[in-house]
Amino acid sequence: MKTLTTREVYQQLRDAAMGTRPLRRVGQTSQNGLQNVDIDGWLLTLEVIENSPNRCLHCLCPDGREGSFESWLRTDPVSLLSGWEDAQIERLLGEAAESDTELQGAGRL
Numbered sequence: 517m518k519t520l521t522t523r524e525v526y527q528q529l530r531d532a533a534m535g536t537r538p539l540r541r542v543g544q545t546s547q548n549g550l551q552n553v554d555i556d557g558w559l560l561t562l563e564v565i566e567n568s569p570n571r572c573l574h575c576l577c578p579d580g581r582e583g584s585f586e587s588w589l590r591t592d593p594v595s596l597l598s599g600w601e602d603a604q605i606e607r608l609l610g611e612a613a614e615s616d617t618e619l620q621g622a623g624r625l
Contacts, residue, residue, distance in 0.1 A: 520583030525575045525593035528555045533597065533604035541612040551609065562594070567613075568606045569594050 532539040532555045542552040542559065550573070551564045557578040563570045571592040574584045585592060597605065 517581055519587045520575055520577060520581050522583075522588045522591045522593050522596065524577070525558075525560065525572055525583055525588075526596040528558045528560070528575075529569075529572075529593055529597060529605060530601055531555070532608060533601035535604075539605070539608045539612070541609065545613075553609070553612075562609075564609065567610055569597075569602065569609065571595070 528537065531537040537556040539553055539555050542554050545551045545564055549564050549570075551562050553560050553562060559576045560572055561574040562572055571585065571594050574582070575593075576582050594602070
């Protein structure tokens with residue numbers, strides 16, 4: 517099976533930033549800053565530093581293909597985001613974290 521390209525993964529992040537695909541957090545951010553997110557069935561593992569995506573370490577798409585930082589020859593999908601797109605992903609991650617906190621407070625999470 518063919519490996520996911522940097523561009524394919526970048527496109528998912530871009531679409532989420534543009535609001536054409538939903539982004540939701542999957543679980544909590546780990547102590548070492550890793551956050552799993554789902555973008556329309558694509559599962560990405562992002563390294564998050566100070567609420568900002570730093571790089572994508574792994575991606576699994578709905579058809580079963582995968583990609584990782586090593587397979588992308590060190591060209592990370594997050595590095596392809598424009599400043600505006602990066603800010604939108606940061607905002608979406610922040611909103612998702614706030615939503616999780618509210619659900620925890622209400623005893624629903």
